[in-house]
Amino acid sequence: MRSRLALLVAATTTLVLLAFLIPLGLLLGNVAADRAIGAATREAETVVPLVATLDRATLTSTLDLMREDDNRKVPLTVFLADGTVLGVPAERNDAVELASRGSSITVEAPGGREVLIAAVGLPGGTAVIRTFVSDQDLRAGVARAWLILGGLGACLLALSLVVADRLGASAVRSIQHLDDVARRLGEGDLDAQAKPAPIRELNEVGTTLNALAGRIRDLLARERESVADLSHRVRTPLTVLRIDAEALNDHAEAERLTRDVIALERAVDQVIIDARRGTKGGDASDATEVVRERVEFWRALADEERRTVTSQLPDTPTPVAVGADDLAACLDALLGNVFAHTPEGTALAVELRPRPSGGALLLVSDEGPGFRDEAAALSRGASDVGSTGLGLDIARRTAESSGGGLVIGNGDQSGGARITVELGAPLRPEA
Structure with a gap:
């Protein structure tokens, strides 16, 4: 945008300068020619009274003195009525003949212009005083004037480009600021605000963007409160379920169900916490420890x-940019899908691979029927087996929140489903 604005201003300014400077230059050329011809005419007119009053010898001497005068650059020639030529030698051409009839004229001649003044009323007849103005004298000072005009035009063009560049830079900075605010809003930073811009239209866009951010914050706040309230309502039936579990006669079964209910209560509490604090960022955990605990x-x-469970985990910690609770929920969703959508006795495998660039790859595979439609499986809320269809969406969002992604597919030879969760590396704290 900045370069295009400068190009537009340059083109417009150039057209304006050409429309102004070219006629002005031509006018200056005409003024210089008129000035030279006027000076030559005045010089010739000074000889008219001399021709009328001086005898031929004195007139000849006077013309010689005038020719030797350095201050008089114009050559003078006098054509008398009897055909005598005095002063600077010159040809008696048709223009001289025309002037001898009593007309003072200026005509074009090779290399310049001739100025012919008719001296009428003399005893011997009409005499003609001729002077010659060369092309060089006609254009005297014109080249310098063109250079001055050209320099002035270049300065004006440069000034217009500087002003256009400053205006363009101001507009570009405002647009870049709006782009940065929009990008931050897209990344979840709802506190991003657009500053007032010097351009009215951009300022209106910034105001609208700020209003949109405020509206999004209000909607998210309502959604978080709704999720938190809904999760809070689940606590009551969970408490009843826990009491019923503790009341079972089978102590081992009661202990197992109680443990499961406690884990479910913790999950509900975490949902409430997450809903109220909004978008999380900057969390990290040891994927090796989390995966090992959830597999067990x-x-x-x-x-x-x-079911046969196979796990391959590294011996060293594997830091990833996902909180331990979120990573556990992600793996629980994937393993829960395996248990829910494959027959009993179906083997499954969990593998964690550190990535050379940081982070890890979490692979969950099974020997079940696999995916009938891989594309539809990633659609939020889509399921062809009667479930909510949110398991894979939870895994996808967890992977994307760390800067990674989710890849699903079926096994090559043994069949079954294969899900790869790409987990990004945590950011290093600045020194």
Whole structure:
């Protein structure tokens, strides 16, 4: 935009300068020619009274003295009525003949212009005083004037470009600021505000953008409160369920159900916390520890359903840009899908691979029927087995919040589903 504005101003200014300077230059050329011809005419007119009053010898001497005078640059020639030529030698041409009839004229001649003054009323007849103005004298000072005009035009063009560049820079800075605010809003920073811009239209855009950010904050606040309230309502039936579990006669079964209810209560509490604090950022955890703990948690249920669970985890910590609770929820959603959508006895595998660039790859695979429609499986709320269809969406959002992504597919030879969660590396704290 900045370069295009400068180009537009340059083109417009150039056209205006050409429309102004070219006629002015031509006018200056005409003025210089008129000035030279006027000076030559006045010089010739000074000889008219001399021709009328001096004898031929004195007139000849006077013309010679005038020719030797350095202050008189114009050559003078006198054509008498009897054909005698005095002063600077010159040809008696048709223009001289025309002037001898009593007309003072100026005519074009090779290399310049001739100025012919008729001296009428003399005893011997009409005499003609001729002077010659060369092309160089006609254009005297014109080249210098063109240079001055050209320099003035260049200065005006440069000044207009500087002003256009400053105006363009101001507009570009305002647009870049609006772009930065819009990008920050898109990344979840709802506190981003557009500053007043020097351009009225851009200022209106900034005001609208600020109003939009405020509206988004209000809507998100309402949504968070709604989620928190809904989650809070779940606590009552959970409490009843916990009391019923503790009242079972089978102590081992009661302890197992109570433990599950407590875990569910913790999950509900976390939902309330997350809903009230809004978008999270900057969290990190050790993926190795989290994955190991969740695999052991699900291994007990896998043993009951005669499922073989294989896990491959690194021996060293694997830091990722996801909080421990979020990563646990992500893995629980993926493993829960395996248990919900594959027959009992279906084997599953969990693998965690550190990435060379930081972060990790979390792979969950099973030997079940796989995905019938991989594209539809990632659609939020879409499910063809009667579930809510949010398990994969939870995993996708967890991966994207860390700067990674989610890839789903079916096994190559053994069949089954294969899900890869790309987890980004946590940011290093600044020194």
